[in-house]
Amino acid sequence: MHILVLSNLYPPDVLGGYELLARDVTQVLMHRGHTVEVLTTGLPSGQSSVTRTLRLARPFGRPAGRDRLRHVWAGLLNARATRAYLRTHAKPQVALVMSLRRLGLAPLRVLRQAGIPFVLTVNDDWPVAYSTGPSPRGRARLGQWLDEVLVPARTWKGLPTEHVLYLSEAVRRAVREAGAPLASGDVQSQGVDLSLFTPRAFRPMRPELRLLCVGRLHPSKAPEVALETLAVLRQRAVPATLTFVGEADAPSFQMALQQRARALGVEPLVTWAGKRPREQLPALYHEADVLLFLSRLEHEGQGLTYLEAMACGLPVVASPSGGAREFLERHDAARLVPVCSGEAFADELSALHGDPAAQEALAKRALDVVRAHARLDDYVRCLEGQLRHAVRRSSQR
Template sequence: MHILVLSNLYPPDILGGYELLARDVAEVLTHRGHTVEVLTTGPRTGQASVIRTLRLARPFGRPAGRDRLRHFWAGLLNQAATREYLRTHAKPQVALVMSLRRLGLAPLRVLQQAGIPFVLTVNDDWPVAYSAGLSPRGGTWIGRWLDEVLVPARTWRGLSAASVLYLSEAVRRVVRNAGVPLASGAVQSQGVDLSLFTPRAFRPMRSELRLLCVGRLHPSKAPEIALDTLAVLKQRAVPATLTFVGEADAPSFQASLRQRARALGVEPLVTWAGKLPREQLPALYQEADVLLFLSRLEHEGQGLTYLEAMACGLPVVASPSGGAREFLERHNVARLVPVCSGEAFADELSALGGDRSAQEATVKRALEVVRAHACLDAYVKCLEGQLRQAVRRSTAP
């Protein structure tokens, strides 16, 4: 198949797992013999198959807004850029749509007019932003009227996806409960590259715990609770250190975390590793004793770092939400704390640390579940099937 991947961002422009997943999918589909091109935003990198002619309505890093004029102007530019792509490149048979948050739906209208079917991947609540007057926080009748009457091209009106693939039941529920006019589609967990994230031989947790947190430093990820956990362990005379891998969008938030560490008296025990290439993560997972996974984001699609950790044989103690809670509760592969607090995490770490058999059983089951339900190969095979079906339907007499 000749496949066009449409995405708001694409590596090296990375906010989180969505962009890395887009690249993973494009690379695996290419290795499977498909012709894959990517239409996205950002400065050109010289990679011929990645066309960076689209434009975001508002850059990430700036607060999101309901600025319809910005979206209208970006829509016009993206409409023209998509038409230019179709004029200068061979027509793709099908499009795979990743996140269009802050990009808009104009490219989809051009593809639909050109008779190119598209498959939507919904890994978070991004479709809500384009449902007449709605946002994740709801909307007003004025906003709904403006969207429906003045700028209907901003909404899903008139668009018809060949199929929709949701990352989790939680994401599907959030999107459909918000009134987004998308089909119920199918659910498929995203996957870990098991050729990169490989398991270490089992070893029990050390008496001096090496705790690890991986991911963007953001209030929704509750990194302050990891600091509180370290402080509680210190009060209980349990030796431990904590490493954060990731950066904050806002420097002020990262500064507040450092201040909290100083106030709690744990600053010498904390390492701020910053944002690291994914290739460096397996070694960190394999060296740590426990991954702390925290999330307050109710529309959390699924999360990825805990799956990477489990693939590397690292126990996970978690306070999950959204799709992450759904996955971890269904498969029983992590220790879940009853409340998101330092005391609760410290209690769970102490209980797990004193039970070697529980550690070994948790690690073994987690690895089995990742291989069976959350590997990259399974995710791409599911997408490939959806794309083939879309092509067949579009060419059927």
């Protein structure tokens, strides 16, 4: 197939897992023999198959806004850029639509006019940004009417949405209950590249625990609870250190975390490693004793870092939400804390720290779960089936 990947961001422009997944999927589809090109935003990056002529209505890193003028302008520019792309490139058979948050839906309208079917991937609540809810009233209803008339880039009206792949039941339920007019579609867990994230030989946790947190430093990820966990362990005379791999969108938030570490008396025990290339993550997982996975994001699609850790044989202690909780509870592949607090995490870590047999059983169970339910190849195979189905349906019309 000739596939166009449409995304608001694409590496090296990365906020989190969605953009990395877009690149992973693109590479695997190419490896399977498909012709894959990408249409996205950003500065030229020297990638011959990636065209960066789209514009965000509002850059990430700034507070989200619903000002119509920005969306009108972005919609006009993105419609023009998409038409220009189709004029200068071979027409794709189908489009794979990743997140369009802050980009708008204008490119989808151009694809529809050109007769190009598309498949939507929904890994978080991004479709809700273009919906006012199931039963808008008052100002919301007026705003919906204005959007439908003046700002089609901000509304699903008239767009087909029958080909949808959700990352979890939790995100499907959240998006549809919020009023986004998407079909029920299918659900497929996001996958880990098992050729990169390989398991280490089992070893018990060290006497001095090496705790690891991987991911964006953001209030929804509760990094302050990891600091509190370290402080509680110290109070209980359990030696431990903590490494954060990731960075904050706002420098002020990271400064606040560092101040919190000082206030708790654990600053010398914390390493701020910053954002690391994915290729460096397996070594970090192999070196640690346990991954702390924390989330307060109820529309968390599924999460990825705990799956990477599990694939590397690293035990996971988690306070998950959304799709992550759904996955971990279903497969019993991590130790879950009852509440997201330093005391609760310290309780679980203390119990696990003194039980090497439980550590080994947990690591083995987690690896089996990843191999059975969270392989990147399985995710791409499911997407490939959706894309073929969309092409067939389009040719029958």
